[in-house]
Amino acid sequence: MLKKAVKILYTVLIIYALLVATHLGEFWPFSIYPMFSQAGNEWSRSLVHEVGADYQVEDWQVLRSDELPGNVFALDNIGLNQNDLANLIQKNEDWSPRRMQSIRRYFGDYLNDHGFVVYRARGRFADQGSHETVIEFTPYFYLLPDTTILNPKLLDE
């Protein structure tokens, strides 16, 4: 009985190790649990600001939080999980019309009469060796009722 249980345990551990080793540390529910293991690195998230439906896109400057136009739009309004949008902004490399259409779909009917700016928020230490942190916001795209305007730098990349 004991031998059998131990044999099963070892077998699971071997399968566990093989799967996480060949899938970048994640094969749910097997994981090496790497969350927050990279300390001190710059981070990247997302933030959506609501602007008028007739908002005039001016420029693509990097801004501080007090310079952002409009108001924060809570993703709870559309039932979207922040992690999904933040990861999409961070990891996505395909900014094709199809992908943008997928993103517009998140906002559903809200896009009929609202305009949104989706920012990539980046946090880092102000200077090397400093404890002070800064957060900067890069506009990634504007979602307006009848159009999507992408930051041209994304297309260049």
Added chain:
Amino acid sequence: MRFEGFFKHLFQFDREETRGGYLLIKLVEVVMAYQVFMYAWSWASYMPLLSEVILPLGLANYINVEFMFEPVFAYANAFVITVLVLIGIIGKWRYSYLVALLFFHLHYVSRYSQGEISHGSNLTAMVLLSFALAYAFFNDKSTQRKVAFGFVIFFTGMGYVSAGMSKLIGSGPVWSDGSHMYLWMGERSIDRLSQDGVFQFNLLQELMFEHWWLSTLILTFGLLVELSGFLLWFRKTRWIQATMLISMHVGIVLTMNIFFGPYIYILLIIGYPWDKLFNRLLDKKPHSELNTLIERRMYAA
């Protein structure tokens, strides 16, 4: 066999199963099932919002799971998982948990196909796997329960040690430098602001920003507690380690606004000798209907 003493201690085959012990493992099973249901249905309701796979995980690397974004498939899968887990609980089919885990995996890789790698549900699924293996490979009911509990304890402890090791490998001992927390608190402030529309740092967070040593102390505590996860494997240290881990999770809520509820609930159950308390309560009325029911279930073939 190597580590025989350790495994004997882990599985406790030489200890007679008590009514309290039976109740405890059933409680673990019921809580696990509840968590599976919660995930299955909440993910099903979220999936129709998605339209394409952005970062494939697990099986999604090999099959296109975009069909799961159709409400009918998302809800059908949640239904199948629910039924299979219910069959597992009542013990009607020994492989039901194993099959449920496969469908649960499909559910997870569909829901988390947008770039986020969530770890909130890993422990729940590892508990499901523990029961699945015990029921599939052992015939005797009492043995199944002891094996399942041993696996749950082992995988829970291993997960925390792995999390601690990942931090040491990823950043070294300087991981616990308090200024790192400032970056994470900033990151989480944007997450909460984006999700809820409002955010304000709490008193503890303000104090941590003010006092680097406090932030360092809290991170050091978290790292040491994770690295000590193996102490869950031993009966004498289990309750101490469970208390430390629960404290760490409360700390994560207060400092980073991340609530690992399912982990806390499972630790609350497996971390303490509730079986002794249950035995004492059951002994007060030895001829009660509950006692009879438990004994009938314990010795059922």
